[in-house]
Amino acid sequence: MSVTGAHPGIFDGLPAAPRPEPGGNYLTQTRGLRSWLLTLDHKRIALMYMLGVLSAYLLGGCFALALRAILFHHNTQVFAGNPARTWEFYNNMFTLHGAVMVFMFVIPAIPAVIGNFVLPMMLGAKDVAFPKLNLASFYCWVGGGLFFCFILLKGVLNVAFPALIHLWGPGGLDTGWTFYTPYSTTTNSAVISATLGAFILGFSSILTGVNFIASIHMLRPRGMGWFRMPLLLWALYATAVIQVLATPVLGITLLLLIAERTLHVGIFDPALGGDPILYQHFFWFYSHPAVYIMILPAMGIISEVISVFSRKHIFGYNFIAASSLAIAFIGFLVWGHHMFVSGQSPLADAVFSLLTFAVAVPSAIKTFNWTMTLYKGDIHLKTPLLYILMAIFLFTIGGLTGLFLGSLSVDVQVHDTYFVVAHFHYVMMGTTLFAFVGGLYYWWPKMFGRMYSENFARWAAVVAFVGMNLTFFVQFIMGAQGMPRRYATYPAQFTIYHQISTIGAFTMGLGMFLVLLNLLHSLKFGKKAPPNPWGSNSLEWQTTSPPPTENFKTRPVPGDPYDYTGWRYVSEEEGYVRIQPPPAAPVPAAP
Amino acid sequence: MARTPPSADVVPDQAQAVALARYRAPVEVLPDPHQHLAHHFDTPKQQFDAAKVGMWIFLATEILMFGGLFVAYSVWRANHPEVFLYAHTKLFRYLGATNTVILICSSFTMACAVRAAQLNQRRLTVFLLALTLCGGVGFLCVKAVEYTREYRDGDFVGVLNIYQQAVYGKNAAKIHIGEEPQTHAGASTQGQGASATTVALVPSSATRASSPAPSPWPLGLEVSKVTPAPPGPAGLRAGLRIGDEDLPTPKPFSLTWNELPPFAKAHTHQFFQLYFLMTGLHAIHVIVGMSLILWVLIRAARGSFNQYYYTPVDLVGLYWHLVDLIWIFLFPLLYLIH
Ligand code: HEM
Numbered sequence: 001m002s003v004t005g006a007h008p009g010i011f012d013g014l015p016a017a018p019r020p021e022p023g024g025n026y027l028t029q030t031r032g033l034r035s036w037l038l039t040l041d042h043k044r045i046a047l048m049y050m051l052g053v054l055s056a057y058l059l060g061g062c063f064a065l066a067l068r069a070i071l072f073h074h075n076t077q078v079f080a081g082n083p084a085r086t087w088e089f090y091n092n093m094f095t096l097h098g099a100v101m102v103f104m105f106v107i108p109a110i111p112a113v114i115g116n117f118v119l120p121m122m123l124g125a126k127d128v129a130f131p132k133l134n135l136a137s138f139y140c141w142v143g144g145g146l147f148f149c150f151i152l153l154k155g156v157l158n159v160a161f162p163a164l165i166h167l168w169g170p171g172g173l174d175t176g177w178t179f180y181t182p183y184s185t186t187t188n189s190a191v192i193s194a195t196l197g198a199f200i201l202g203f204s205s206i207l208t209g210v211n212f213i214a215s216i217h218m219l220r221p222r223g224m225g226w227f228r229m230p231l232l233l234w235a236l237y238a239t240a241v242i243q244v245l246a247t248p249v250l251g252i253t254l255l256l257l258i259a260e261r262t263l264h265v266g267i268f269d270p271a272l273g274g275d276p277i278l279y280q281h282f283f284w285f286y287s288h289p290a291v292y293i294m295i296l297p298a299m300g301i302i303s304e305v306i307s308v309f310s311r312k313h314i315f316g317y318n319f320i321a322a323s324s325l326a327i328a329f330i331g332f333l334v335w336g337h338h339m340f341v342s343g344q345s346p347l348a349d350a351v352f353s354l355l356t357f358a359v360a361v362p363s364a365i366k367t368f369n370w371t372m373t374l375y376k377g378d379i380h381l382k383t384p385l386l387y388i389l390m391a392i393f394l395f396t397i398g399g400l401t402g403l404f405l406g407s408l409s410v411d412v413q414v415h416d417t418y419f420v421v422a423h424f425h426y427v428m429m430g431t432t433l434f435a436f437v438g439g440l441y442y443w444w445p446k447m448f449g450r451m452y453s454e455n456f457a458r459w460a461a462v463v464a465f466v467g468m469n470l471t472f473f474v475q476f477i478m479g480a481q482g483m484p485r486r487y488a489t490y491p492a493q494f495t496i497y498h499q500i501s502t503i504g505a506f507t508m509g510l511g512m513f514l515v516l517l518n519l520l521h522s523l524k525f526g527k528k529a530p531p532n533p534w535g536s537n538s539l540e541w542q543t544t545s546p547p548p549t550e551n552f553k554t555r556p557v558p559g560d561p562y563d564y565t566g567w568r569y570v571s572e573e574e575g576y577v578r579i580q581p582p583p584a585a586p587v588p589a590a591p
Numbered sequence: 592m593a594r595t596p597p598s599a600d601v602v603p604d605q606a607q608a609v610a611l612a613r614y615r616a617p618v619e620v621l622p623d624p625h626q627h628l629a630h631h632f633d634t635p636k637q638q639f640d641a642a643k644v645g646m647w648i649f650l651a652t653e654i655l656m657f658g659g660l661f662v663a664y665s666v667w668r669a670n671h672p673e674v675f676l677y678a679h680t681k682l683f684r685y686l687g688a689t690n691t692v693i694l695i696c697s698s699f700t701m702a703c704a705v706r707a708a709q710l711n712q713r714r715l716t717v718f719l720l721a722l723t724l725c726g727g728v729g730f731l732c733v734k735a736v737e738y739t740r741e742y743r744d745g746d747f748v749g750v751l752n753i754y755q756q757a758v759y760g761k762n763a764a765k766i767h768i769g770e771e772p773q774t775h776a777g778a779s780t781q782g783q784g785a786s787a788t789t790v791a792l793v794p795s796s797a798t799r800a801s802s803p804a805p806s807p808w809p810l811g812l813e814v815s816k817v818t819p820a821p822p823g824p825a826g827l828r829a830g831l832r833i834g835d836e837d838l839p840t841p842k843p844f845s846l847t848w849n850e851l852p853p854f855a856k857a858h859t860h861q862f863f864q865l866y867f868l869m870t871g872l873h874a875i876h877v878i879v880g881m882s883l884i885l886w887v888l889i890r891a892a893r894g895s896f897n898q899y900y901y902t903p904v905d906l907v908g909l910y911w912h913l914v915d916l917i918w919i920f921l922f923p924l925l926y927l928i929h
Pocket residue numbers: 178291292294295337338356357359360363398399400401402403405406407411414415416420423424427428432
């Protein structure tokens with residue numbers, strides 16, 4: 001239980017990571033593979049997470065493109081002359097797409113990459129509260145990911161060599177990312193590996209959550225009260241609370257599912273007197289809050305970026321902060337809206353519907369406050385802001401269609417259709433992904449000390465935005481017309497929508513590829529970044545880009561994070577410098 | 592966070608320290624309060640508090656994890672009270688009570704061990720930790736005896752449970768997942784929507800011959816007429832009790848197998864499944880807790896702790912109390928049903 005710092009503990013046997021040399025920055029102070037793999041530095045862990053999470057995104061994206069390619073024609077045959085195998089392949093693809101995207105990409109993306117990198121620096125601290133747990137969290141992520149890779153590998157092998165299936169057993173996964181019983185207790189695909197994988201990924205999520213809560217409680221510097229924290233910290237705090245409170249329930253649910261499959265305990269299996277609906281309650285008790293694990297950090301990024309690029313104090317700080325907590329709280333009470341048609345009592349339906357409407361209120365509060373922040377601001381339409389504006393636009397569509405789904409009568413019609421698919425892609429992809437990419441651009445100069453090329457980045461954003469809307473907007477239409485989700489074929493009347501959607505998906509893929517190119521290009525050819533290129537007043541910008549291993553040479557003094565009056569743009573520096581020293585403290589390492 | 596360790600601010604100044612050292616033990620060097628301070632904390636107190644906050648949050652996750660099982664328990668108990676009234680009589684409540692006492696005592700010795708570590712009494716700490724460890728061993732031994740006896744009675748987990756076999760047939764689960772052909776008459780009508788009456792075989796008394804205390808399994812019921820399981824209760828709807836009119840009002844203390852309505856028999860095995868899942872998960876926690884205690888015990892014996900640094904003992908103590916607490920809930924809920 002070695003949760004604290006320097007004393008010997010469970011890490012005793014491991015070779016120690018090399019000590020940092022003075023001078024230079026966190027990227028260069030120590031060298032060699034081991035100095036990365038065993039690092040306890042939150043910034044390096046964030047970068048390792050970034051590598052992992054983006055690979056998961058690439059993998060999940062390939063699955064998605066495969067799905068869309070199959071749907072281009074209403075009767076695509078991947079395996080000539082054997083439609084059943086094509087459908088099986090399709091089922092595997094959408095399951096792995098969902099599971100990889102949800103458990104390995106969207107949930108960890110913002111907290112583990114951007115949160116890990118910025119949270120301690122926003123606090124003016126040297127690291128998170130428990131650096132070793134932070135590293136353990138990363139390796140849990142890797143461990144969980146291996147299970148998914150294993151499933152994928154077996155699936156691929158079985159397709160390639162169907163004759164050898166008895167050697168390694170059935171692979172693939174065809175339950176959908178929700179693992180609904182009773183199908184998940186009867187299918188002979190690799191449910192146990194998948195649930196074990198998700199279980200371990202859950203640990204990684206919990207460890208990040210514990211770390212963030214403890215860091216925000218214990219490491220805030222003198223002068224940074226709760227209501228002087230940057231809003232990203234509020235968002236990450238609320239997220240961490242959900243991660244800590246909801247994930248264990250998923251854990252026990254998955255354990256019960258494993259017990260059901262291996263021992264046949266009859267908790268969920270109706271053929272043994274079990275209750276499959278109980279599984280759905282358990283699952284959504286986690287997974288609805290989990291959608292807020294995905295969106296809340298994105299909302300935090302939006303609050304940071306929108307204020308900086310409007311050169312204006314954030315509007316309604318207290319409301320944005322409180323609405324994060326409100327979302328976290330109410331988010332625990334709405335899970336039943338995923339089960340309107342599974343035979344709940346009408347009373348439960350009505351209550352869950354009402355609460356679902358209630359959870360939209362804090363989301364709307366945020367949206368209005370962001371809009372007000374822009375109002376009469378001095379708007380600099382740099383790439384991060386562009387992404388953030390797109391995210392707000394897409395969130396409006398996604399959130400409002402959530403209200404459609406929350407209304408009982410409408411949901412009976414559109415449940416399990418493409419309408420739902422479009423809804424959650426607008427929020428998960430539209431909001432979370434766009435805010436994540438926006439956040440990457442925003443903190444990229446701090447992470448790597450390089451500026452990306454602005455024009456190229458804006459064009460890539462536009463391509464992705466167009467692709468996103470092409471892909472998913474038509475899905476609302478076909479969903480409303482009754483096209484069910486998770487089908488590999490469809491009546492010919494839906495062809496035009498599916499084709500637009502497929503074209504959109506590949507456009508989106510192109511956009512993402514351009515983003516990647518742009519960011520990689522900047523690493524080698526980008527201009528050197530100044531310490532504070534955007535003129536933000538929060539603490540992570542008050543050190544060099546990239547920062548040294550210990551983050552700050554002298555401890556920065558926190559002020560109001562959204563007060564930009566102390567910074568002026570200096571064109572020789574291509575960044576902002578202080579025009580007056582902060583109250584009662586020396587200027588930290590003058591730029 | 593009731594106890595706070597002496598922080599850096601209260602270190603006596605040089606002269607006092609020297610005087611104190613001479614007064615206490617002439618040759619002993621005072622431990623350095625900052626010896627264990629990690630680089631990213633300002634004071635040992637901040638570090639200690641952070642560790643404690645982290646531990647409490649971790650304990651919250653543990654409670655929520657068990658919470659899932661407690662919810663499953665509540666759902667079944669609310670839906671099938673008569674099953675619980677009958678089935679709990681099959682558990683060995685005296686062994687359960689013994690274990691409760693053992694765990695409470697070991698929690699007490701753990702609390703004392705933490706105190707001893709705070710006071711820098713190394714020998715006492717080690718002794719108390721060892722006692723706590725013995726408590727854990729004792730608990731597991733009793734639990735093992737219990738599981739063995741239950742196994743002999745046929746109350747076991749999964750398909751090994753005699754009540755599951757009685758109602759669903761020996762191969763019910765396997766047939767259900769389509770791995771084996773239907774060989775068993777009793778299993779032929781299983782699955783959703785089956786409405787025919789099933790003739791289920793109750794294992795003969797020979798399987799239980801070695802049982803030390805003859806269990807009140809209904810011996811006269813060699814061939815029972817049991818209706819198959821109704822479709823599972825639909826979650827929250829179950830509270831409405833649709834179609835449950837024939838339910839007899841449960842008697843206050845306990846029921847016998849013959850008094851159970853047929854569909855209650857179909858759910859009896861779930862009580863034991865829950866029992867094994869809950870106590871099994873708890874036992875895993877006991878084992879983890881014991882390993883942690885062993886770890887701090889070794890470190891205490893090596894002299895790693897002093898009045899300025901005893902965080903691991905404290906945290907392991909918290910964990911052990913939680914394990915104890917969960918059992919305090921499990922025992923009455925499973926063994927003492929009225
Ligand atoms: C304004 C707030 C929101 C409301 C009122 C809302 C409402 C709903 C409702 C009622 C459903 C169930 C539809 C059905 O299955 O018939 C649903 C599904 C879903 N929502 Fe939302 N939602 C909101 C925000 C979000 C956010 C922020 C995310 C993720 C970042 C999200 C992700 C999802 C997902 C993944 C599903 C479908 C899960 C599945 O069945 O596979 N929602 N939403």
